[in-house]
Amino acid sequence: MMNYSSGPPETESRTLPTPAVRAEGLTVVRGPRTVLRGLDFTVPRGQITGLLGPSGCGKSTLMRAIVGTQAKVTGTLDVLGLSAGHPTLRTRIGYVTQAPSVYDDLTVRQNLDYFAAILTLGRAASARRTDIDRVLADVDLTTHADSLAGNLSGGQRSRVSLAVALLGTPELLILDEPTVGLDPVLRRDLWNLFHDIAASRGATLLISSHVMDEAERCHRLLLMREGEILADDTPDALRTRTGSETVEAAFLHLVDEAAAAGRRKETAR
Ligand SMILES: Nc1ncnc2c1ncn2[C@@H]1O[C@H](COP(=O)(O)OP(=O)(O)OP(=O)(O)O)[C@@H](O)[C@H]1O
Numbered sequence: 242m243m244n245y246s247s248g249p250p251e252t253e254s255r256t257l258p259t260p261a262v263r264a265e266g267l268t269v270v271r272g273p274r275t276v277l278r279g280l281d282f283t284v285p286r287g288q289i290t291g292l293l294g295p296s297g298c299g300k301s302t303l304m305r306a307i308v309g310t311q312a313k314v315t316g317t318l319d320v321l322g323l324s325a326g327h328p329t330l331r332t333r334i335g336y337v338t339q340a341p342s343v344y345d346d347l348t349v350r351q352n353l354d355y356f357a358a359i360l361t362l363g364r365a366a367s368a369r370r371t372d373i374d375r376v377l378a379d380v381d382l383t384t385h386a387d388s389l390a391g392n393l394s395g396g397q398r399s400r401v402s403l404a405v406a407l408l409g410t411p412e413l414l415i416l417d418e419p420t421v422g423l424d425p426v427l428r429r430d431l432w433n434l435f436h437d438i439a440a441s442r443g444a445t446l447l448i449s450s451h452v453m454d455e456a457e458r459c460h461r462l463l464l465m466r467e468g469e470i471l472a473d474d475t476p477d478a479l480r481t482r483t484g485s486e487t488v489e490a491a492f493l494h495l496v497d498e499a500a501a502a503g504r505r506k507e508t509a510r
Pocket residue numbers: 271272273274276294295296297298299300301302303451
């Protein structure tokens with residue numbers, strides 16, 4: 242079983258003053274529904290934190306709140322020591338949504354140049370080119386730089402989206418289900434890339450997934466269900482605490498535990 246719970250990122254997080262994300266009583270209302278209910282958690286710096294839970298539990302909503310694009314957010318939500326949505330966070334956070342934001346009729350390099358120009362208005366083309374060459378190498382797409390995005394495979398398109406997010410050398414990367422629909426080899430390659438990014442530049446990655454086996458690849462986990470955090474721990478600690486072989490079994494154990502606690506509360510009324 243993979244174990245990413247020890248090593249340099251842990252050491253780094255202990256020496257840095259503030260967590261990458263700190264939430265207290267975080268609540269989000271969407272339409273008539275309270276989608277996130279009073280969440281308390283932190284995301285440590287320099288590590289990969291997996292945000293896992295079933296479809297519809299509120300992962301994307303939480304990510305949007307952290308990035309600052311979600312309305313009706315109450316409670317405390319600090320990101321890199323500032324209030325979520327603070328204008329100076331714009332270049333310090335990279336965000337990849339579920340739908341790859343790539344223009345099919347542009348080449349990979351043209352896509353990156355377009356987003357680089359938006360990110361820092363008025364920047365010289367030669368400076369943009371340096372950044373573009375760097376992120377192309379980061380995601381291993383240098384040889385596809387002049388291919389039309391529309392002709393790329395699903396995994397390659399995901400890597401173009403990731404390259405866009407890496408343009409500003411972000412301290413915090415928020416990746417919403419980046420491996421969905423990819424084959425096992427591409428998924429493994431992308432996870433290796435995420436670990437490279439965390440290790441080589443000390444970046445913090447918050448990665449959502451509803452595939453529980455991806456949990457084993459994270460340093461820490463936030464397990465969510467129905468708008469609440471069920472657990473905030475390392476994969477090892479979760480397995481040990483619940484006496485489970487896998488994070489999936491630990492998750493199911495916690496779901497049963499929460500349901501039993503709910504029933505006890507009802508009976509006591
Ligand atoms: N615009 C909206 N108005 C009202 N409710 C919404 C809106 N968008 C999403 N929701 C609800 O908010 C809840 C959380 O949605 P969210 O997309 O955050 O979940 P998720 O865990 O990311 O799901 P998935 O894994 O399927 O992407 C869902 O129950 C959804 O129906």
